[in-house]
Structure formats: C-alpha cells, structure tokens
Amino acid sequence: MKNNDRHFSGIHHLTAVSANIRENKRFYTEDLGMRLVKRTVNQDDTSAYHLFYADKVATPGTDLTFFDWPVDRERRGNHTVTRTALRVKDDQSLRYWQDRFGSLGVGHGDLTERDGRLYLDFEDPEGQRLTLVTDGGAGDAPTPWEGSTVPAEHQLRGLGPITMTVPNLRATDLVLQKVMNLRPVRTYPDPESPAHTVHVYEMGEGGPHAELHVAVRPDLPPAHPGAGGVHHVAFRTPNEEQYHAWNERLNQFGIRSSGEVDRHYFRSLYFREPNGVLFEIATDGPGFGVDEDMATLGEKTILPPFLEPRRAQILAGLKPID
Structure with a gap:
C-alpha cells in the first residue's frame, strides 16, 4: 500500500x-446514558483510574x-482540543x-446551525466542552445499550467532529495533509469568535465521525x-x-513519537503536531472483550497482564467510585 493510499x-x-x-x-452513565465499558487504571500512572464510556459493546x-x-481546572486557550x-x-x-438537559439541570446552549449541521452545546460538571450533532445515520452503527437511562433511539452514537484550537495553521496543516493524509474540505466562521475561521479536515470516507475541525485563534493565550x-x-x-506502517x-x-505501545485493548502510537496537541494512532482491535465478559463490562477493575502482579497494591490506592 502506498503512503498516500493510507487513511484513518x-x-x-x-x-x-x-x-x-x-x-x-x-x-x-446516568445523565448521558453511556455504558462504562472498562474500569481500569492509567498504565503510566496506576494511582489514577482510566474510565472508558461507549456504546454497549x-x-x-x-x-x-x-x-x-487531582488537578485544578483547565485554563482555556489555544494549543489544545477545545470541543468534543x-x-x-x-x-x-x-x-x-x-x-433532557433542562430537566436534569445540565448547562447547555440553544440549538444552533453551523457548518451545515444542527448542534447543541453543553458542558459536564467540570466544564468539559461538549456538543451534540446530528449525523443522519452516518458512521459505523453503534449497538444500543438496554441498561441505558436513555431510550435506544436517542442514545449517543459515538464521537463526532473534534475541534482543536491553534494560534497558527500553517505547520499544523502541513502535518495533517502531508503526513496524516487528511483532506481540507471547507471552512466556517468560529461560533465563539466569528471574525476567526474553523478549517474542516476529513479522513476516510468523511462524515461527522471522521472530521477534525481546526479553529485558528491567535488572539487566545x-x-x-x-x-x-x-x-x-x-x-x-x-x-x-497499517499501524506499523504509520510508525514507519x-x-x-x-x-x-512514543514508538509502538501495546495498550492491551488496542495498539497505540503517540506524537504531537506542531502546535503541541497530542495525537494518538490506535488500532480497532483486539477490543475490550479480550479480558472481560461483554455482559459485565465495566463492573470491576480490570488490569492488563503486566500490572496483575501489583493488583493488591494498585487497588489499595484507588478511591471508591460507586
């Protein structure tokens, strides 16, 4: 496979x-109705949980x-991902x-149209900037979870466009296009500052599940x-x-880059683009069922094999979350 034929x-x-x-x-799990599919620890800092929320499987x-x-709140600005x-x-x-947000007291904005789609912006209790977007059924079909607090037809279908904010586009654009084979497809005014521009890049077959939006905001710290x-x-x-080929x-x-890293549930490769945003390349498999029954995902703390000998020590350092 030629380099230019390889796409995320x-x-x-x-x-x-x-x-x-x-x-x-x-x-x-309760307000958004997602399933806790893996309760594990940060493999590089085992004092910290690493929780994964997703669809049923x-x-x-x-x-x-x-x-x-246990850190202070993020100070907002550029050089980072700013909306999910x-x-x-x-x-x-x-x-x-x-x-639903109104009845639960979740802070949210109005329904707004931007980039040709309808969005609903909201935040989690710690100020994580999130938004809901319609996809018209595009992307891999998720598997609804019957244990969700949300009816199957309204459950979250997966990740949509990820927005990152940078002060200057040029070097980032070179990496996105020339190294990562993302395609620039359109622009739209930044909803938080209409005088500035958001650049849309797509990968694979495109669609809201396969887009990276890059806001250019030199006015931000x-x-x-x-x-x-x-x-x-x-x-x-x-x-x-293809994972090995991306490393090459x-x-x-x-x-x-980090070089190839085995995260047990998928294979990872980490690097920073020129404005400092941390990117990971991850394989689809082997998946979260590799060490846990799919029927009981997320119910107990699972450790990758190389951490199992330290299970008692690791669990003693974790706080209860149920």
Missing part, C-alpha cells in the same frame, strides 16, 4: 481529565475516556436532549492543562499492518 477511518477515542471521577462516572469510535487526576462532539441520529433526538480539559485525541487505523511513516518524516 475516523476518530477512535478521545481522552480527557477529571478531578472528580465519582461525579464523572455518575454524569456520563465499545465499538471503536464511540469511546470517551477519562484520566482521574457526540453524534445523535436526527433533529428529533437533539430536541429530546435539549429537554495558550491553554493550561487541567480538569475539564482534553489530554489527547486518537485516530482509527484498522489493523496492525512518522519516522520517515522525522516526527518524534
């Missing part, structure tokens, strides 16, 4: 930061994940969610990481053959 199929997952993981679990592209770190979209099927679902902020965004590659491609371009 969409967003794999997004990982953010919470300083109140118990309330985080309540919000995402943790379909790649539906995962929203959180590190449990979650997909619903149609306008009827958006109105359902608008009513650099963000300071913290709770309510995003740690990294991951892009989907289907198998290990980064090396060919002289881009520093």
Whole structure:
C-alpha cells in the first residue's frame, strides 16, 4: 500500500481529565446514558483510574475516556482540543436532549446551525466542552445499550467532529495533509469568535465521525492543562499492518513519537503536531472483550497482564467510585 493510499477511518477515542471521577462516572452513565465499558487504571500512572464510556459493546469510535487526576481546572486557550462532539441520529433526538438537559439541570446552549449541521452545546460538571450533532445515520452503527437511562433511539452514537484550537495553521496543516493524509474540505466562521475561521479536515470516507475541525485563534493565550480539559485525541487505523506502517511513516518524516505501545485493548502510537496537541494512532482491535465478559463490562477493575502482579497494591490506592 502506498503512503498516500493510507487513511484513518475516523476518530477512535478521545481522552480527557477529571478531578472528580465519582461525579464523572455518575454524569456520563446516568445523565448521558453511556455504558462504562472498562474500569481500569492509567498504565503510566496506576494511582489514577482510566474510565472508558461507549456504546454497549465499545465499538471503536464511540469511546470517551477519562484520566482521574487531582488537578485544578483547565485554563482555556489555544494549543489544545477545545470541543468534543457526540453524534445523535436526527433533529428529533437533539430536541429530546435539549429537554433532557433542562430537566436534569445540565448547562447547555440553544440549538444552533453551523457548518451545515444542527448542534447543541453543553458542558459536564467540570466544564468539559461538549456538543451534540446530528449525523443522519452516518458512521459505523453503534449497538444500543438496554441498561441505558436513555431510550435506544436517542442514545449517543459515538464521537463526532473534534475541534482543536491553534494560534497558527500553517505547520499544523502541513502535518495533517502531508503526513496524516487528511483532506481540507471547507471552512466556517468560529461560533465563539466569528471574525476567526474553523478549517474542516476529513479522513476516510468523511462524515461527522471522521472530521477534525481546526479553529485558528491567535488572539487566545495558550491553554493550561487541567480538569475539564482534553489530554489527547486518537485516530482509527484498522489493523496492525497499517499501524506499523504509520510508525514507519512518522519516522520517515522525522516526527518524534512514543514508538509502538501495546495498550492491551488496542495498539497505540503517540506524537504531537506542531502546535503541541497530542495525537494518538490506535488500532480497532483486539477490543475490550479480550479480558472481560461483554455482559459485565465495566463492573470491576480490570488490569492488563503486566500490572496483575501489583493488583493488591494498585487497588489499595484507588478511591471508591460507586
């Protein structure tokens, strides 16, 4: 396969930061109706939970994940991911969610149209900036979870466009196009500052599940990481053959990376684009059923094999979240 024929199929997952993981679990499972599909720890900091929320079977592209770190709130700015979209099927679902947020006291904006789609912006209790967007049924079909607090027809269908904010586009654009093979397809005015522009890049077959939006905001200060902020965004590659090829491609371009990392549930490769946003390339498999019955996903703390010998020590350092 030629380098220019290799493309990501969409967003794999997004990982953010919470300083109140118990309330985080309540919000995402109860208010948003997502399933906790993996209760594990940060493999590089085992004092912290790493929680994964998704559809019933943790379909790649539906995962929203959180590190449990006792840090101050994020100071907003550029050089980071600034909004995460979650997909619903149609306008009827958006109105359902608008009513649901009102009844639950979840802070949200009005239904607004931008970039040719209808959006509903909202925030989680720690200020994580989220939005719902209609996808018209595009993307891999998720598997509804019968244990959700949300009716199947209105459940979240997975990740939508991810918006990152940078002060200057040029170097980022070079990496997105020349290294990652993303395609620039259109622009629209930044809804938070209409004098500035958001540039839309798509991957794979395109669609809201396969878009990265880049807002160019030189007027903002650099963000300071913290709770309510995003740690990294991951892009989907289907198998290990292409995963190895992406590692070779980064090396060919002289881009520093983590090298290949086995996360047990998928294979990972991390690097920073020129404005400092942390990207991950992740394989679709082997998936979360590799060490847990799919019927009981997320009910107990699971550790990858290399951490099992330290189970007692690790669990003793975790706080209860149920």
